[in-house]
Amino acid sequence: MFNFNMQLKTCHDCKKELPLTEYYMMKSKYKEKTYIFPRHVCKKCNVIYSYKWRIKNKDRYLETIRMRKYKKKIKLLNEMGGKCKCCGCVDFWNLSFDHITPILRKNGTGRTDMMKILIKDKKLRKQFQILCHGCNLSKNTNERCVIDHKLRMSFV
Structure with missing residues (x-):
């Protein structure tokens, strides 16, 4: 379990020691308890990783966006008649x-x-x-x- 009393954490990718505000937080449930902890990479490294993944998996990314848009449209259409x-x-x-x-x-x-x-x-x-x-x-x-x-x- 991660200790929140610590103010700094080392990024797994860039190896910089950064404050916890520079990390996205994750939620995890285990035995009906919710745990919140920072990701292993900082926000900047996460953005770089996401960008590279989107370029490498362009078809999957575009299909995900398309399906998300259709789900929103269908939900809204059903609510409006x-x-x-x-x-x-x-x-x-x-x-x-x-x-x-x-x-x-x-x-x-x-x-x-x-x-x-x-x-x-x-x-x-x-x-x-x-x-x-x-x-x-x-x-x-x-x-x-x-x-x-x-x-x-x-x-x-």
């Missing part, structure tokens, strides 16, 4: 989040940032609706979708 408000489409890959009233993006928030904000802020979700890409594109600057869904369903 899970289907297009206009035509009822349920294909998650075809659904998007649409502003009910058109607004400009503030401070350059992109799609990923907006998803994070929507997950945290339930009040802000009321300003958005779920639309399929077809309904969202047909809405354009209008207040509502202009697709005739009865005609569209006859072709399907």
Whole structure:
């Protein structure tokens, strides 16, 4: 077990003696007790290791990011109804989040940032609706979708 009374710890990689604030802390459970201790490498060495790992395992890293994004999207879609408000489409890959009233993006928030904000802020979700890409594109600057869904369903 690590003694927290010590103020300095030696990094395993760079061999520098650094204060505990320069290390990420880890949690571990053993026999229903939680132990908190610093990692064996300092924050700077950890960043270098992570960067090298991402370059070496680019495909795995990108797949992890992609899956994390899809899980967040599916979770948010399920919480907001899970289907297009206009035509009822349920294909998650075809659904998007649409502003009910058109607004400009503030401070350059992109799609990923907006998803994070929507997950945290339930009040802000009321300003958005779920639309399929077809309904969202047909809405354009209008207040509502202009697709005739009865005609569209006859072709399907």
